[in-house]
Amino acid sequence: MFENNLDHGKIDIIKELANIGMGNSTTALSAMLGEQKVAMDVPEVSLVALQDVPELLGGADIPVIGTYFESRGELRLVLFFVMSQPSADKVVNFLLPKETKVDTELYNSVLMEAGNIMIGAYLNALSQLTNSTLLSTPPKMAADMAGAVLGTIAAEAMIVDDQLILLKTNIKVSELEVEGSILIVPCSGSLEKMFSLLGVR
Amino acid sequence: MAKTALITDDTAFMRMTLRNILEKNGYKVVAEAGDGKEALEKYKQHKPDLVTMDITMPNVDGITAIKEIIAFDPEAKIIVVSAMGQKALVIDALNAGAKDFVVKPFQPDRIIEALQKLVG
Ligand SMILES: [Mg+2]
Numbered sequence: 001m002f003e004n005n006l007d008h009g010k011i012d013i014i015k016e017l018a019n020i021g022m023g024n025s026t027t028a029l030s031a032m033l034g035e036q037k038v039a040m041d042v043p044e045v046s047l048v049a050l051q052d053v054p055e056l057l058g059g060a061d062i063p064v065i066g067t068y069f070e071s072r073g074e075l076r077l078v079l080f081f082v083m084s085q086p087s088a089d090k091v092v093n094f095l096l097p098k099e100t101k102v103d104t105e106l107y108n109s110v111l112m113e114a115g116n117i118m119i120g121a122y123l124n125a126l127s128q129l130t131n132s133t134l135l136s137t138p139p140k141m142a143a144d145m146a147g148a149v150l151g152t153i154a155a156e157a158m159i160v161d162d163q164l165i166l167l168k169t170n171i172k173v174s175e176l177e178v179e180g181s182i183l184i185v186p187c188s189g190s191l192e193k194m195f196s197l198l199g200v201r
Numbered sequence: 202m203a204k205t206a207l208i209t210d211d212t213a214f215m216r217m218t219l220r221n222i223l224e225k226n227g228y229k230v231v232a233e234a235g236d237g238k239e240a241l242e243k244y245k246q247h248k249p250d251l252v253t254m255d256i257t258m259p260n261v262d263g264i265t266a267i268k269e270i271i272a273f274d275p276e277a278k279i280i281v282v283s284a285m286g287q288k289a290l291v292i293d294a295l296n297a298g299a300k301d302f303v304v305k306p307f308q309p310d311r312i313i314e315a316l317q318k319l320v321g
Binding site for chain 2: 031100113135
């Protein structure tokens, strides 16, 4: 399924790094949400055709809200935190003090900060594991249909023959009835760089 | 007299959160800044007793802003409040002149403890 330089051993390494990084992200989200339990699926690593990405986000016409980031340090990645509109509403309501007047700027800024903290936690773990420094861009919003979020991914990520490597983890906060996904797309040359930082041949 | 503070973060939500924590604990928030450039301007204008500084921000990042504020006022008391807790960044921030480094997400007590250590 992968090109021959990405064997099962390497896929396992990518999965384990994602597992630790996303574990750090869910711990951060849990702390933000007053220590509510945040469940996380095992990360999936797949080679996805570009046109199939909206399906993974719930369907091209489903409204999703995403915050996205680029890591521009030694490893270039595009990172997304995506939720459905109702889930995003619940997170915003929980994080703001009661009786706060919410306008679009404040609403978006709550989601950007939540994404910022989760993606920051992911990069902190990856930085430690690879002994490198990983800076991120400030958060940006991609509040639109899944099809439009796809456009954002397409513009930022390395895409070869209309396919991209996608790391995806679903998370769930049962108490708050919130579901979301963390998506990570490595940019050109990043996986090779990561393996060399890890000393994997 | 209440100690004065400048809050720096690119998201309005985090500025609001920090403002609430500081005001509840008797600090007077005299200004907010959304990036490092604004932070330097507001620092010069208000000469606050304390500064909270985010790192990842548009235009001018937090590490650069710390250096610029310290160049203007070597006595400036700045604590970093950032989601990026990587060792190299903590070292950069402390070398630039920050006095403490709080990683998000934080407990409000952690912020107050860091500020109290600086101004008593
Ligand atoms: Mg920020």
